[in-house]
Amino acid sequence: xxxxxxxxxxxxxxxxxxxxxxxxxxxxxxxxxxxxxxxxxxxxxxxxxxxxxxxxxxxxxxxxxxxxxxxxxxxxxxxxxxxxxxxxxxxxxxxxxxxxxxxxxxxxxxxxxxxxxxxxxxxxxxxxxxxxxxxxxxxxxxxxxxxxxxxxxxxxxxxxxxxxxxxxxxxxxxxxxxxxxxxxxxxxxxxxxxxxxxxxxxxxxxxxxxxxxxxxxxxxxxxxxxxxxxxxxxxxxxxxxxxxxxxxxxxxxxxxxxxxxxxxxxxxxxxxxxxxxxxxxxxxxxxxxxxxxxxxxxxxxxxxxxxxxxxxxxxxxxxxxxxxxxxxxxxxxxxxxxxxxxxxxxxxxxxxxxxxxxxxxxxxxxxxxxxxxxxxxxxxxxxxxxxxxxxxxxxxxxxxxxxxxxxxxxxxxxxxxxxx
Amino acid sequence: xxxxxxxxxxxxxxxxxxxxxxxxxxxxxxxxxxxxxxxxxxxxxxxxxxxxxxxxxxxxxxxxxxxxxxxxxxxxxxxxxxxxxxxxxxx
Numbered sequence: 001x002x003x004x005x006x007x008x009x010x011x012x013x014x015x016x017x018x019x020x021x022x023x024x025x026x027x028x029x030x031x032x033x034x035x036x037x038x039x040x041x042x043x044x045x046x047x048x049x050x051x052x053x054x055x056x057x058x059x060x061x062x063x064x065x066x067x068x069x070x071x072x073x074x075x076x077x078x079x080x081x082x083x084x085x086x087x088x089x090x091x092x093x094x095x096x097x098x099x100x101x102x103x104x105x106x107x108x109x110x111x112x113x114x115x116x117x118x119x120x121x122x123x124x125x126x127x128x129x130x131x132x133x134x135x136x137x138x139x140x141x142x143x144x145x146x147x148x149x150x151x152x153x154x155x156x157x158x159x160x161x162x163x164x165x166x167x168x169x170x171x172x173x174x175x176x177x178x179x180x181x182x183x184x185x186x187x188x189x190x191x192x193x194x195x196x197x198x199x200x201x202x203x204x205x206x207x208x209x210x211x212x213x214x215x216x217x218x219x220x221x222x223x224x225x226x227x228x229x230x231x232x233x234x235x236x237x238x239x240x241x242x243x244x245x246x247x248x249x250x251x252x253x254x255x256x257x258x259x260x261x262x263x264x265x266x267x268x269x270x271x272x273x274x275x276x277x278x279x280x281x282x283x284x285x286x287x288x289x290x291x292x293x294x295x296x297x298x299x300x301x302x303x304x305x306x307x308x309x310x311x312x313x314x315x316x317x318x319x320x321x322x323x324x325x326x327x328x329x330x331x332x333x334x335x336x337x338x339x340x341x342x343x344x345x346x347x348x349x350x351x352x353x354x355x356x357x358x359x360x361x362x363x364x365x366x367x368x369x370x371x372x373x374x375x376x377x378x379x380x381x382x383x384x385x386x387x388x389x390x391x392x393x394x395x396x397x398x399x400x401x402x403x404x405x406x407x408x409x410x411x412x413x414x415x416x417x418x419x420x
Numbered sequence: 421x422x423x424x425x426x427x428x429x430x431x432x433x434x435x436x437x438x439x440x441x442x443x444x445x446x447x448x449x450x451x452x453x454x455x456x457x458x459x460x461x462x463x464x465x466x467x468x469x470x471x472x473x474x475x476x477x478x479x480x481x482x483x484x485x486x487x488x489x490x491x492x493x494x495x496x497x498x499x500x501x502x503x504x505x506x507x508x509x510x511x
Contacts, residue, residue, distance in 0.1 A: 010476070021506070021508060021509070022428075022430045022476075022506040022508055023430075024430050024431070024433060024465070025465060026465065026474060026476075027430070027465065027466060027474050027476045027477050027506055027507075027508075028474075028476050028508070029476065029508035030508075141509070141510055191510075192485070192510075193483070195509055195510040196478075196480060196483070196503075196505060198509070198510075199428075199505050199506065199509045199510075200426075200503070200505065202509075203428060203429040209509075211509065211510050211511060212509040212510070215508065215509065215510075246511055247510055247511020248511065249511045250511075295475050297487065298485055298487050298488070300488070310510065310511060312478070312485065312507070312510075313511065314476075314507055314508045314509060314510055314511055315511065317475060
């Protein structure tokens with residue numbers, strides 16, 4: 001495989017491919033480095049190999065940090081191992097585009113993953129790498145979606161799992177974690193408290209915390225969203241991507257995926273403009289962007305978009321840099337705008353997203369209203385999770401008429417269209 | 421004021437393997453200065469040239485990020501616990 005070593009993003013110190021995530025010299029984050037000198041430069045062959053691979057993220061194994069390649073038998077059978085993620089639909093959203101005065105909008109619906117969020121991509125990679133490294137127990141600090149995914153992957157692979165969540169998480173996300181038989185721990189505090197606790201625990205336990213000591217591998221999984229978008233667009237780049245920001249890892253790694261394929265020649269053109277989306281109740285990156293700062297000041301989150309409620313975003317500085325150098329930006333929207341975003345996406349595309357997708361859709365609407373998107377642009381909206389997980393956000397947003405089971409009652413009661 | 425400073429695994433090669441150490445100081449800054457005096461190598465690892473903390477270093481006083489308090493000037497109480505942790509986790 002092309003994976004080579006770990007490297008500090010700050011001081012460039014090199015480390016072996018182990019369960020390490022912090023540079024001992026400068027405390028910077030470690031990142032996976034690849035050596036593609038032996039990867040085929042026959043682009044036709046490379047594309048055919050990807051297209052002939054399994055219908056999941058393992059079709060991109062050449063670009064993922066596994067020493068032994070994808071799990072299980074080679075080729076298409078690999079798609080049947082564990083809990084395969086990826087190959088989610090990219091939907092052309094003409095009705096949404098029309099509503100916003102745009103020409104070409106696509107919705108990447110990552111709710112169509114095994115546990116209904118993009119987290120299955122990163123967890124698949126982290127857990128497979130954890131097995132390669134000999135770990136028997138997986139763990140995570142989560143705002144909910146990651147909890148679902150780690151618990152489910154533990155069940156699918158027969159590994160013990162420990163999942164740490166803020167105790168006040170949405171009921172749907174708690175239920176959709178515990179059912180897999182994990183050790184579920186509710187922590188009395190915010191996600192940032194959970195994260196701090198897990199960072200301390202990580203030093204005390206021989207566990208693979210997917211988003212702590214396995215984070216360099218975990219984060220690589222997000223690149224597969226970029227690979228899929230490009231492949232689904234016929235090996236072309238979009239002009240702009242709208243992506244939610246919590247820690248900033250997804251946002252930066254989608255761009256990294258495009259960059260890797262540009263470097264190899266699999267894609268041509270410029271990196272898309274990258275627009276980050278946050279909720280006003282937790283917008284450390286958007287605030288730093290607006291203020292012209294290159295680091296984020298942590299905040300105490302208070303928003304209905306709990307899956308984005310990270311007040312102390314690890315990749316904040318890199319997200320800011322990316323937004324600036326690609327001509328994108330980082331915007332924040334209110335809880336009411338988030339609810340309206342969920343509704344707008346549902347009514348125009350048939351995709352029901354969770355609050356994070358409401359944030360992303362609302363930011364798209366905001367950019368369109370401000371005239372910041374050229375009508376000729378090809379825009380991709382990255383929808384990361386499922387509406388059924390955050391039902392409280394839409395409760396009361398419409399009305400159901402109850403009638404007697406007669407034609408007369410229908411004619412009398414529902415002759416007008418049901419509206420909000 | 422006597423304060424317990426918890427040192428993360430990634431820095432223990434610079435602290436002679438010590439996981440925690442007890443230091444005196446009236447503010448977070450004074451405690452960290454004491455830490456750097458005791459383990460000189462730690463200074464360059466977690467501070468910038470201008471003496472501020474590097475951007476991927478989080479410091480917590482009794483579990484609270486010092487950026488929500490008064491930063492390095494936050495007063496510390498006797499027996500308090502100061503925890504240094506990497507900021508690159510999570511998400």
